[in-house]
Amino acid sequence: MAAHLSNPFSSSSSSSSPFNSFKLLFTILFLCLITIGNSQHLVVSETGELVPTEETHGLPIFSGGNNIGVSSGFEAEAEEWGMVGKKGNQFVVNDQPFYVNGFNTYWLMIFAVDQSTRGKVSEVFKQASSVGLTVCRTWAFNDGGWRALQKSPSVYDEDVFKALDFVVSEAKKYKIRLILSLTNNWDAYGGKPQYAKWGKAAGLNLTSDDDFFSDPTLKSYYKAHVKTVLTRVNTFTNITYKDDPTIFAWELMNEPRCLADPSGDRLQAWIQEMAVHVKSIDAKHLVEIGVEGFYGPSTPNRVQFNPNTLAQQVGTDFVRNHQALGVDFASAHIYADAWLSQSISDAHLQFVKTWMQAHIDDAEKTLGMPVVFAEFGVSTKTDGFNSTFRDALYTTVYKTILDSIKKGGSGGGTLLWQLFPEGTDYMNDGYAIEIAKVPSTSNVIALQSTRLMLFNSMCSTRCHWSCKKRDAIETFLYHTDV
Numbered sequence: 001m002a003a004h005l006s007n008p009f010s011s012s013s014s015s016s017s018p019f020n021s022f023k024l025l026f027t028i029l030f031l032c033l034i035t036i037g038n039s040q041h042l043v044v045s046e047t048g049e050l051v052p053t054e055e056t057h058g059l060p061i062f063s064g065g066n067n068i069g070v071s072s073g074f075e076a077e078a079e080e081w082g083m084v085g086k087k088g089n090q091f092v093v094n095d096q097p098f099y100v101n102g103f104n105t106y107w108l109m110i111f112a113v114d115q116s117t118r119g120k121v122s123e124v125f126k127q128a129s130s131v132g133l134t135v136c137r138t139w140a141f142n143d144g145g146w147r148a149l150q151k152s153p154s155v156y157d158e159d160v161f162k163a164l165d166f167v168v169s170e171a172k173k174y175k176i177r178l179i180l181s182l183t184n185n186w187d188a189y190g191g192k193p194q195y196a197k198w199g200k201a202a203g204l205n206l207t208s209d210d211d212f213f214s215d216p217t218l219k220s221y222y223k224a225h226v227k228t229v230l231t232r233v234n235t236f237t238n239i240t241y242k243d244d245p246t247i248f249a250w251e252l253m254n255e256p257r258c259l260a261d262p263s264g265d266r267l268q269a270w271i272q273e274m275a276v277h278v279k280s281i282d283a284k285h286l287v288e289i290g291v292e293g294f295y296g297p298s299t300p301n302r303v304q305f306n307p308n309t310l311a312q313q314v315g316t317d318f319v320r321n322h323q324a325l326g327v328d329f330a331s332a333h334i335y336a337d338a339w340l341s342q343s344i345s346d347a348h349l350q351f352v353k354t355w356m357q358a359h360i361d362d363a364e365k366t367l368g369m370p371v372v373f374a375e376f377g378v379s380t381k382t383d384g385f386n387s388t389f390r391d392a393l394y395t396t397v398y399k400t401i402l403d404s405i406k407k408g409g410s411g412g413g414t415l416l417w418q419l420f421p422e423g424t425d426y427m428n429d430g431y432a433i434e435i436a437k438v439p440s441t442s443n444v445i446a447l448q449s450t451r452l453m454l455f456n457s458m459c460s461t462r463c464h465w466s467c468k469k470r471d472a473i474e475t476f477l478y479h480t481d482v
């Protein structure tokens with residue numbers, strides 16, 4: 001099956017493989033589009049909604065008819081590798097919406113260090129693109145320890161940096177953009193605890209790891225790391241990271257929490273300072289924080305949406321955090337199995353819907369920015385797990401974001417946690433999927449990709465398009481059983 005996956009537009013193979021369904025969907029999409037006439041026209045309004053107009057235009061993408069095959073249309077479209085920007089509550093590239101179906105693979109840089117494992121990076125990109133995934137979130141840090149990028153404050157391992165260069169240059173080959181996270185709240189790959197260790201080794205009198213967010217020396221270490229990464233010149237492409245459109249966004253930190261200050265003031269000050277710091281070096285790229293999205297003290301009427309009462313005491317505050325200057329879009333993670341009960345139930349799916357909708361509503365009405373659900377998934381170690389449930393979970397996440405997209409809302413996209421290539425199971429935390437091993441889930445992913453690609457191509461903010469068969473397209477987009 002992996003061989004089939006390597007060639008998403010080949011015409012020979014069984015129709016049950018995920019990429020083949022993907023191709024089938026493209027074909028349906030193509031057939032829908034070629035029947036389009038001129039009687040009704042849709043454009044994206046200021047608020048991002050699809051609205052009819054009286055103007056007449058041809059199809060911007062699929063005109064001509066010489067190129068039979070939808071892939072050529074998408075390829076032509078993708079030739080301009082523009083920087084991802086933001087227009088109101090939507091992501092845009094080259095003036096077209098950029099709704100995201102993406103994934104996480106955190107260890108890409110680590111695997112790229114060694115020639116014997118470097119191929120896994122290319123493999124996961126290849127498999128991701130076979131199901132239409134366009135964004136990958138990964139770590140641009142490894143603080144201290146094994147294969148450290150930053151061996152000690154401001155001391156870098158050039159071989160590891162070259163590995164990160166490889167990841168960035170390889171991502172572009174597969175037309176995948178990267179969200180690069182700059183450190184970790186947790187001790188995996190160093191993170192906040194490693195910064196605190198460095199501080200103590202330098203003689204600082206620290207009371208907890210959360211001094212990371214307030215101690216001037218630790219803040220200066222982090223700021224220096226940010227500057228080093230953003231101003232890095234890629235040894236494979238010669239493109240400075242801060243100028244590279246392959247990078248979708250910078251993430252300040254994976255899942256920051258600051259239990260030392262439940263009021264949220266300490267973390268808020270850090271977010272504010274660091275978002276502005278990133279922007280002062282790189283004004284082009286989008287910035288997000290990396291929070292899990294728990295509601296905090298600034299919104300007592302929203303804490304009901306948290307998975308439990310502890311969540312409002314971890315020093316994070318979804319709405320307030322994202323009001324910090326320099327933060328371009330919101331993030332939230334979705335872990336019903338880790339947060340609610342470690343045994344599968346329908347309540348998990350209900351939580352996913354409500355949690356997502358609350359964040360989409362806040363991003364839309366209060367923040368005026370897109371929100372990306374930057375991690376979601378279910379562990380195979382959860383009691384009662386089966387692949388049917390995983391498919392139901394993915395479908396729920398995808399449908400909820402689509403409902404927002406359809407209305408021009410703030411739902412910007414989702415990143416599944418997490419996608420692995422073959423032979424890396426020893427890195428698996430229980431949440432990883434391999435495309436070839438989970439055909440039904442891969443079909444769910446590919447269907448979402450196709451729907452988002454249709455949106456990204458049809459909802460041009462620049463080109464108007466006409467659609468006689470609007471109903472057919474609507475059916476295609478929203479009928480969950482296609």
Ligand SMILES: *[C@@H]1O[C@H](CO)[C@@H](O)[C@H](O)[C@H]1NC(C)=O
Binds near residue numbers: 205207
């Ligand atoms: C370290 O800080 C704590 C709390 O701020 C203080 O009580 C203690 O005296 C300090 N110790 C040293 C050696 O400065």
Ligand SMILES: *[C@@H]1O[C@H](CO)[C@@H](O)[C@H](O)[C@H]1NC(C)=O
Binds near residue numbers: 236237238
């Ligand atoms: C990068 O720059 C160096 C030095 O100017 C040059 O030798 C090399 O060919 C360039 N590589 C790429 C990929 O452009």
Ligand SMILES: *[C@@H]1O[C@H](CO)[C@@H](O)[C@H](O)[C@H]1NC(C)=O
Binds near residue numbers: 344345384385388389
């Ligand atoms: C899968 O798991 C769900 C939730 O635990 C359960 O309701 C369902 O019956 C299971 N399906 C199969 C085919 O085992």
